[in-house]
Structures are given as C-alpha cells and as structure tokens.
Amino acid sequence: xxxxxxxxxxxxxxxxxxxxxxxxxxxxxxxxxxxxxxxxxxxxxxxxxxxxxxxxxxxxxxxxxxxxxxxxxxxxxxxxxxxxxxxxxxxxxxxxxxxxxxxxxxxxxxxxxxxxxxxxxxxxxxxxxxxxxxxxxxxxxxxxxxxxxxxxxxxxxxxxxxxxxxxxxxxxxxxxxxxxxxxxxxxxxxxxxxxxxxxxxxxxxxxxxxxxxxxxxxxxxxxxxxxxxxxxxxxxxxxxxxxxxxxxxxxxxxxxxxxxxxxxxxxxxxxxxxxxxxxxxxxxxxxxxxxxxxxxxxxxxxxxxxxxxxxxxxxxxxxxxxxxxxxxxxxxxxxxxxxxxxxxxxxxxxxxxxxxxxxxxxxxxxxxxxxxxxxxxxxxxxxxxxxxxxxxxxxxxxxxxxxxxxxxxxxxxxxxxxxxxxxxxxxxxxxxxxxxxxxxxxxxxxxxxxxxxxxxxxxxxxxxxxxx
Amino acid sequence: xxxxxxxxxxxxxxxxxxxxxxxxxxxxxxxxxxxxxxxxxxxxxxxxxxxxxxxxxxxxxxxxxxxxxxxxxxxxxxxxxxxxxxxxxxxxxxxxxxxxxxxxxxxxxxxxxxxxxxxxxxxxxxxxxxxxxxxxxxxxxxxxxxxx
Numbered sequence: 001x002x003x004x005x006x007x008x009x010x011x012x013x014x015x016x017x018x019x020x021x022x023x024x025x026x027x028x029x030x031x032x033x034x035x036x037x038x039x040x041x042x043x044x045x046x047x048x049x050x051x052x053x054x055x056x057x058x059x060x061x062x063x064x065x066x067x068x069x070x071x072x073x074x075x076x077x078x079x080x081x082x083x084x085x086x087x088x089x090x091x092x093x094x095x096x097x098x099x100x101x102x103x104x105x106x107x108x109x110x111x112x113x114x115x116x117x118x119x120x121x122x123x124x125x126x127x128x129x130x131x132x133x134x135x136x137x138x139x140x141x142x143x144x145x146x147x148x149x150x151x152x153x154x155x156x157x158x159x160x161x162x163x164x165x166x167x168x169x170x171x172x173x174x175x176x177x178x179x180x181x182x183x184x185x186x187x188x189x190x191x192x193x194x195x196x197x198x199x200x201x202x203x204x205x206x207x208x209x210x211x212x213x214x215x216x217x218x219x220x221x222x223x224x225x226x227x228x229x230x231x232x233x234x235x236x237x238x239x240x241x242x243x244x245x246x247x248x249x250x251x252x253x254x255x256x257x258x259x260x261x262x263x264x265x266x267x268x269x270x271x272x273x274x275x276x277x278x279x280x281x282x283x284x285x286x287x288x289x290x291x292x293x294x295x296x297x298x299x300x301x302x303x304x305x306x307x308x309x310x311x312x313x314x315x316x317x318x319x320x321x322x323x324x325x326x327x328x329x330x331x332x333x334x335x336x337x338x339x340x341x342x343x344x345x346x347x348x349x350x351x352x353x354x355x356x357x358x359x360x361x362x363x364x365x366x367x368x369x370x371x372x373x374x375x376x377x378x379x380x381x382x383x384x385x386x387x388x389x390x391x392x393x394x395x396x397x398x399x400x401x402x403x404x405x406x407x408x409x410x411x412x413x414x415x416x417x418x419x420x421x422x423x424x425x426x427x428x429x430x431x432x433x434x435x436x437x438x439x440x441x442x443x444x445x446x447x448x449x450x451x452x453x454x455x456x457x458x459x460x461x462x463x464x465x466x467x468x
Numbered sequence: 469x470x471x472x473x474x475x476x477x478x479x480x481x482x483x484x485x486x487x488x489x490x491x492x493x494x495x496x497x498x499x500x501x502x503x504x505x506x507x508x509x510x511x512x513x514x515x516x517x518x519x520x521x522x523x524x525x526x527x528x529x530x531x532x533x534x535x536x537x538x539x540x541x542x543x544x545x546x547x548x549x550x551x552x553x554x555x556x557x558x559x560x561x562x563x564x565x566x567x568x569x570x571x572x573x574x575x576x577x578x579x580x581x582x583x584x585x586x587x588x589x590x591x592x593x594x595x596x597x598x599x600x601x602x603x604x605x606x607x608x609x610x611x612x613x614x615x616x
Contacts, residue, residue, distance in 0.1 A: 155509040156516075284496060287513060288520035289586065366506030371541045371612070374505040375476050381504075406504070 010049045010064045010202035013040050017061035022394030024053035024062065029276045030152055030364070034407070035397035045364040048148035049203040050276050050301045051310040064199035064311060067218035069225070072107050075191025075217065077183045079175045080108040081168060084115040084248075084256035085197040085306040086222055087326055088319030090230060096253065096326065098233045100244040105232035106225065108193070109183065112175030115248030117167040118255040119341040122264040124164045124353050129267050129295055137271075137286060137294040138162040140261060144204035145301035146279060147359065151209065154283045155361030162296075164353050167255065168194055168201060169208070172215035173352055193218045195225055197309030200301065210355035221311035249341070254327035257320045258305035261298045263327065268295030275303040367409060377409040384408055389420045477505070481535040483526045485552070488578075491527040494535055495519040498546070505539065508613045514590040515544065518608055521583045522548045528569050528578055529553060530603065544610045554600035562588060 020038035025031075032046035033053060040053075040061070054062040072078045080103040087096050100111045121142075128138060139160045141147060150157045172192045179190040194205060194216050202219045254260030258274035271294055273282045279299045285291050302308035307323060308316035345353075367381070368374040388401040396417040398404035407413040416422045479501065481494045498519050502512045526533040530552025538545045555561050561568075562584050569579025588594055591608040598604040 153503075156513040284492075284499070287499070287516045288492065288495060289517040290492075290520065361509060363503065363506075363509070365500075365503040367504050368506065371506050375540065378477055378501070378505055 008203055008207040009042065009044055009047050010066070010199040010206070011042065011047060011051060011054060012063055012065055013042065014061045014063055015039055017059045019059050019061070021058070022397075022399075023056045023058060025394055025397070025399040027052045027056045028399065029149065029280060031399050031403050033399070034412075035394075043364075045362070046152055048145050048152055048301075049200040050145035050149070051199045052276060052301075054199065054310045064202060064221065066196070066199075066202055066221045066224070066311070067193070069107065069220060069228070071218045071220075072191065072193070076189040077110075077179050077185050078108050078191045078193065079179050080111045081114050081171050081175060081192060081194040081216065082111060083168070083195055083197055083201075083222065083306060084113075084118065084253045084260075084323070085309060085312055085319065086195055087115075087253055088256055088307050088323040089222060089226060089312065089314045090233065090322075092322060092325070094233055094237075096246045096248070097242055097244075098237060099229070100246055101236050101242060102229045102233035103195075104243050105236055106228050110175075110179055111244050112171050112178065113246065113248040113252070114167050114171045114194070115252035115255060117169075117171035117174065117252075118261075118264070119249050119252040120345050120348070121164055121167045121170060121353070122251065122261075123341050123345045125162055125261075125265050125296070126267050128162050128164060129265070135160050136292055137297045139286075139297045139299055142166045142255070142261060142298075143200070143300045143306075144209070145198070145200035145276065146299045147204070147209055148200065148362075149276065149279065149301070150283070151359065151362040152364050153280070154287060155363050156287055157283060158359050158361060160286065160297075161359060163355065165210075165355060166204075168205070169211070169215055170352060174348075176215070191217045193220055195220055195222055197222050197306050197312040198302065199310060210357060210359045212356055222309075223311050223313050226313045250327045254323060256306045257323045258300050258303075258308075259298070260305065260323065260327065262296065265296065269293065270296045270298065272298040272300075274300040274305055274308070276301040367406065381405045381409045384415060387415065387421060388418055391420070393419075395419045476541075477501070477537070477539040479537040481537070483523055483533040483535060483548075483550075485527055485529070485531040485533070485550075488527060491524060492520055494523050498537055501537065501539075502544070507544070511544070511610055511613055515546070515608075515610055518587045518590040518610075519546060521586045522546075522606055522608070524578060525583045526550050526552070528573055539612065542612055544612050545607065546610075547605065547607045549603065549605040551603045554602055555596070555598040555604055556600050558596055558598060 018039045020035050022035065024040055025033045025035060029050060029052060030046040030048055032043045034041050051064065054064060082099065082103060087099055103111050137160065139157060139162065141161050141164060147161065150161065175192055176187050176190050180187045194201065196202060196219045205216045205219050208214060251264040254263055259272045262270040262272050273279050279301060282297065304316040304320050307319035312319065366374055367377040384405040385402060388405060390401050392400040396404045398407050404413060404418065408415060416425060481497065483494055495516055499512060499516050502515060526548065530550035533548050533550035536547045560566050564585040565581040567579045567581035573579045587608060592611050593609040595607045596604065
C-alpha cells in the first residue's frame, strides 16, 4: 500500500532552540515526535498540525510556518479574512466594526468575515442534520486538526464528517468573486489572506484535504497582526468613520469558541468537545457505537475552541468570554446583513459548500504494510516491551515504552536506547568485569589463606603445625 | 468448528465486573493492536463495536472475565469467558431490546438490550456457550482484511 502523505506541515522545529527535552513527545496526540540526537523530530506521516507541541514547548522551539504581511504587496487587491477568534483578542469596548475598520488601516482593501461564512455553513449543517438516514453522529468539519486526526487515527469516522466545507474555505471562494466584481480586476489579481489563530489552518489551506484547489493565498497569524491592528484600531476610534459594514451575525462570531457552532446550529442532540485529547476519547466512543444517540459533534482540537489556538494572543479564557458577550446581541441591535443566511445560501451554487474529492484515510499506526510482517513485528514488539521498565519516561526519545518498542521493530532504535536497559547491561558487564579481573593467572595470584594452606600441605612444607 | 491453523498473535486480557470506570479499556487495547497489524478500518470498526458490547455485558452482569485475542492474517478471534449468571434463554437474548439489566443500570444508560444483537451484526461468526449459574463464553470471529 502506498501511504498517502501530506507533504506540507505547518508545525516545524527551530533546531537551535530545541534542548531535546521530552515535553513535546509526551503531549503529541498522535505520537508523532521523537527526540533524536538531542533534537525533536516530527514524523510527517502522523503529524496533524494541531500545535500542541508549540503550546507545551518551554523553549519555544516549535513554530508554525505562515505567511507575513509582506505578501500583501504581491497582489493588486488584498482581502482580509478575519477568523471569528480575532474579535476576541481586544478589550471589550472594541467592537467588530472597529476591528474590521482597523484591517483596512493596516493595508487591506476589503474584508470578508469568516463569521459570515459560518452563518451560511450553519444553514447547510442544519440541512444535513434534517436529512434522514444519514450517519450518526455527524462530526463538524470546521477544525482542520480534527479532520486530520480522523484521517490518521480514526479512518472509520471519515463518513461521519459532515459533508459541508469549513467556513474559511467558503469565505475565500466568496471573497474572491466579490472583490473581483467590486474592484473590477481579474480573480487572480485578488489576494485572499486568512488571519488565523491556528497552524492547522495553514496546512489545511496550503494542502487542502478534500479539495484539489487552493482557495486562500496567504495565512497570517493573528499574533503577527495583533500589535499593528491594535494600534490602528485605537487611532481610528477617534476618527470614528466606519469603512466596512460588518455582515456576520453574533452567532457566526460565536464559532470562535467551543460550543458556539452548536449554539448557532441548534438542532438535534449536540455535544461539544474541545481539547484534542478529549476529542480522541469521544471519537473512541463513537467508533464503538456508544454515541449513536447523538446527532452532531462539534469537535475542536484546542481547549476553548479557536480562541485557544496557538497563534492567538489573548488568554483563551478571556477571549472566550468576550466572544460569548458578542454572541448575545444587545436589545434593538440589528445584524448588518440585509439578507438572511438562508436566502444567501439558496442564491449560491451548492458546489461551493461541498468538498471536491473524498477525504482519504491516512492510517499511520500499522507496523508494516504487509500484515504477515506486521504480525511478526507485533510479536517481537511484545517481547521487547517485556524487557522495558514501563515508566514511560521518554528518555529514549519516544513518548512511551510501547512507542519505543514499536520504533525498535520498525528499525528505528535499539533496546539500549532505554537508559534502564543500558544500566542493567552495564551492571552485568561490570559484574562480569569484576569477576574476570579477579581471575589472575596462578603464577601472579595471591592465594586465599585456605588455598595457601592446601598448597603448603601439598608441597610438604614443614615447620608449621597443621591446623585443626 | 474453528479452523485448525493456530492464530499467530495471542493476547490475554481481564475484565472486572461492575467497574464502569474502566469499562471499554479492553476494547481500546484491542483496537490499538488491530491498527498496528494493519487491519482494515471496517474490520476495526466491527471489532470495536462487538468487543465493547461484550465487555459491557461482562461489566453489567458478571464478576469477571478472561478475554483472549487471537489473530493471524486470515482471521481474528476474540473469546470472552466470564464467571457470571449465564444466559437462561439465548434466543431471547439475541432479540433487540431484550434485557435483564437492573433498573439501576438502565438509569446509567446501559442495558438497552442491544448487546448480543450488535455482536451478531458485527461479527462474521459467533458462538455462545452458556451455563446458568456458572458463566458464559462468547467466541467471535472476524475475517481479517488488510487496509483497503
């Protein structure tokens, strides 16, 4: 079987900063990191770009490959796609209107809110849930790390992924058409830039899963625009001249936090799970058929949802509160959008909401492509595992003793990579050395006293009374 | 009834009855093993469902059980032998919705009477040996197929 590999990964290592500690290997949800030669190595086949390692690295040696504001100059018309999480990054008095105006100030020609696309996706997800006889539970497609997690560790659940694209994809497609029309330029002269809280979105945009085409030109981390944008917003608030009309509904903005998508969809029996390790537990239950009475699972890799993304700046719990407050519309306030999301969806081509190709499984757990060989390796692995201490200390560079045993049968390590096995072997060796060192040739050996006596007796030496 | 060729992989697990906190652990371990030998997603799914149901049956009804997993490239066989009350009427227990679980257990969300029906639906072959007052042995067989 030729394994499909995603050649592009957003999460990378900064060699010089890595001290070779075990923090990242212990937290990786797909056991995709090993420490080799004092540096962490990412196993590309398994990495889902969730960014957990970026979060836990005490030396900031993990980073996400992204684009920068520099890239704006490559396009005639530049459109910003602010992630809903962006609204939660600033203090409470700063409104979505302020944020969007600020984006114009820092160099964009127009804005298309991903939260507006979320409003439309909400309608489509609801329609999927209304169809009878579909797989249950459906799983949200909005978190790209979760989609990759399913490919790698839960290929069985691919059919559970709701057949609707993630909001950022739809936003990019609509934004490009809108900008080409508005600015009277060709579509390829429009640069679409997603302002992202998350490295998985970078990977999903550069190498989309379920699409053969790329819709977004650049991904700029929220952390990169944060300072610039904050300054522009505060300057602009004094002039108080709105330039962009916010169109997203409060519920669309709510997608930035865990539970927000469910609040917007509000149909059937829903659960919301955040944090990649929690997602794994829920997925195991789905696979066992334990959650067949649930209709929809909003699954987000980051704790707190997208506001908890590693490329966001504000404390995720504070940001989550701000988003929640934005989700509760103040009395009398109307959405800036003239058209209802339902009628907008109906006016659009259905293909905009669909994946272009099936999401492929990317299983990366098998010990060999050949099952006979895998079974043989499995037997060997169990035998090796017996000899390991089971402390899961990570000193060998693998996250657990089991993972190390797997590496050994894959030919990626030896048993003495384990410090405890090594110590045991050294102890045996030292003991053997000790024993050997006392074994001098008889000609040199100083005998023990009873041996001396025996020797004297044999040689018939006299002058001493034999001992009793 | 079973083929003569001995399975290559052999694992033993233990399930403790009434312990709902660790219920599902054995099926998780089996799932990982199957992923490592490269069983197809569909095989893994069917085995996950069937083992989990069987595991829950033990947790709900029995004191303990020994689980054996045998696997080669052709077939995967899982045997779950418990010390429990036995099944008085196997045909009845095979019917969807039939359950002898206590009210208390049903309130916990278990005991819906889908255990055996789900096992029968997922496994390629099932045999049930049961003696009332002694225990039950369920043997499930699944045709193994490599990842598609």
